Amino acid sequence: MTQVSEPSDYRRAVGAIMARGVEWEIDPTLDRVRDLVDVLGEPHRAYPVIHVAGTNGKTSTARLIEALLRERGLRTGLFTSPELTTLRERIAIDGEPIGEERFVAAYEDVLPFAQLVDGKHEARLSFFEVLTAMAYAAFADAPVEVAVVEAGMGGAWDATNVADGAVAVITPIGLDHTRYLGDTLEEIAAEKAGIIKPESVAVLAQQPVEAAEVLLRRVVETGAAAAREGVEYGVLSRDVAFGGQQLSIQGLHGVYDEIFLPLFGDHQASNAATALAAVEAFSSGAPSRGEHNLEAATRIAPGEDYFGGNEGQLDPALVRSGLAKSASPGRLEVARTGPTVLLDAAHNPAGMAATVNTVTESFGFTRLAGVLAIAADKDVAGVLDQLEPVVAELVVTRNSSPRSMPPEELAEIAGSVFGPERVHVEDRLDDAIDRAIGLAEETGEYRGAGVLITGSVVTAGDARILLRVEETR
Numbered sequence: 001m002t003q004v005s006e007p008s009d010y011r012r013a014v015g016a017i018m019a020r021g022v023e024w025e026i027d028p029t030l031d032r033v034r035d036l037v038d039v040l041g042e043p044h045r046a047y048p049v050i051h052v053a054g055t056n057g058k059t060s061t062a063r064l065i066e067a068l069l070r071e072r073g074l075r076t077g078l079f080t081s082p083e084l085t086t087l088r089e090r091i092a093i094d095g096e097p098i099g100e101e102r103f104v105a106a107y108e109d110v111l112p113f114a115q116l117v118d119g120k121h122e123a124r125l126s127f128f129e130v131l132t133a134m135a136y137a138a139f140a141d142a143p144v145e146v147a148v149v150e151a152g153m154g155g156a157w158d159a160t161n162v163a164d165g166a167v168a169v170i171t172p173i174g175l176d177h178t179r180y181l182g183d184t185l186e187e188i189a190a191e192k193a194g195i196i197k198p199e200s201v202a203v204l205a206q207q208p209v210e211a212a213e214v215l216l217r218r219v220v221e222t223g224a225a226a227a228r229e230g231v232e233y234g235v236l237s238r239d240v241a242f243g244g245q246q247l248s249i250q251g252l253h254g255v256y257d258e259i260f261l262p263l264f265g266d267h268q269a270s271n272a273a274t275a276l277a278a279v280e281a282f283s284s285g286a287p288s289r290g291e292h293n294l295e296a297a298t299r300i301a302p303g304e305d306y307f308g309g310n311e312g313q314l315d316p317a318l319v320r321s322g323l324a325k326s327a328s329p330g331r332l333e334v335a336r337t338g339p340t341v342l343l344d345a346a347h348n349p350a351g352m353a354a355t356v357n358t359v360t361e362s363f364g365f366t367r368l369a370g371v372l373a374i375a376a377d378k379d380v381a382g383v384l385d386q387l388e389p390v391v392a393e394l395v396v397t398r399n400s401s402p403r404s405m406p407p408e409e410l411a412e413i414a415g416s417v418f419g420p421e422r423v424h425v426e427d428r429l430d431d432a433i434d435r436a437i438g439l440a441e442e443t444g445e446y447r448g449a450g451v452l453i454t455g456s457v458v459t460a461g462d463a464r465i466l467l468r469v470e471e472t473r
Contacts, residue, residue, distance in 0.1 A: 032124075036113060036114060049164070049165045055350065060263070076095070081152045082457050155192040203227045206234075236249060263327075341450070349385070367440055371395045374405055380413050401458040
């Protein structure tokens with residue numbers, strides 16, 4: 001029996017996990033994590049899994065899926081990455097991050113088996129492999145009735161892929177993590193497609209043609225069923241509303257009208273449609289308690305497109321209620337007003353383009369100042385190109401990650417895009433935020449002033465702490 005641990009034990013557990021190596025140093029093998037879950041008794045097979053991969057929107061989509069499942073009365077597990085402020089955010093049960101004591105208990109339960117597996121391999125288990133096993137074990141211990149699992153990076157070789165998802169969700173694919181996943185859309189899509197398993201349902205968000213071809217080839221090869229945004233499901237209409245947007249969605253089993261989504265932008269509307277399709281696909285053949293095989297979880301003819309039918313339509317009232325309660329912290333999150341300060345985790349050109357479009361559509365700023373802290377291995381120039389048309393003044397800085405580009409180096413790149421006179425440098429994020437607020441208010445147009453803090457999940461998380469935004473749910 002695991003003893004109750006003091007809060008200080010939580011800090012020691014986090015330190016021990018982090019000491020296993022940084023998350024972005026990956027080794028393309030599932031051997032170690034598979035050995036670990038095997039000796040743990042295969043906790044990832046104790047419940048059905050909805051697996052989510054992609055380049056942009058996967059965390060938001062995973063959260064929306066989980067919110068809809070929970071609204072239907074299911075006990076849920078949610079595994080996402082990276083965290084905004086605390087490592088335990090990554091493992092949530094019934095919509096709440098596990099507490100410090102439960103996190104420590106999960107780590108202590110896994111640790112002896114991790115040490116056993118460490119001794120069998122040349123390289124010991126990584127940070128992300130241990131955390132993934134902890135999540136699967138915590139979900140089995142709860143127990144949950146369904147787990148929504150976001151891949152960390154890629155898909156085929158991601159540690160989460162020891163599980164066979166009854167539903168595999170692929171959010172929009174773009175060029176990111178090219179050092180690890182390949183430098184073409186086709187290569188990246190092939191890696192993401194690895195989460196699509198035989199007899200599963202692949203829910204595919206709108207994709208570039210090159211990526212779509214690779215994903216559909218994988219669907220055919222595995223005998224999965226495909227549900228495609230823009231074909232089998234999609235957003236029928238959307239209108240900007242106070243605090244979000246009003247949607248009508250064509251699902252796999254019917255039309256859902258009068259949906260209020262408290263998130264901004266057409267990309268979030270698309271994420272909501274994809275989440276709804278994933279829950280429909282899962283729920284049309286959702287296994288009863290104790291029935292966790294793929295055939296029971298899907299019951300769809302393999303190798304066919306998912307045409308659905310009205311018989312499997314979800315209760316529209318529950319859909320409206322579930323999406324209305326949804327949240328995606330750090331994704332164009334309003335952290336304060338007077339002036340309005342937005343936090344956003346966009347970190348690649350495609351993600352920043354969506355952010356810029358949404359800010360333009362949903363917020364009537366007459367003057368917008370930006371704060372940018374971004375990892376050195378990102379397409380920094382591409383991100384800046386997207387920001388330049390809407391940001392009047394840009395403050396460049398660093399976040400708490402060792403990957404953060406030095407402010408002076410970032411300023412040099414930003415100066416070539418914005419012009420040096422529009423770029424300001426601050427070594428600390430708190431000073432950068434204060435500087436940006438002052439720049440936004442320079443015109444005296446109090447109501448029209450805004451600040452966008454962006455460039456990384458770490459940037460958004462650090463800013464949340466500095467601005468004292470309530471803890472992530």
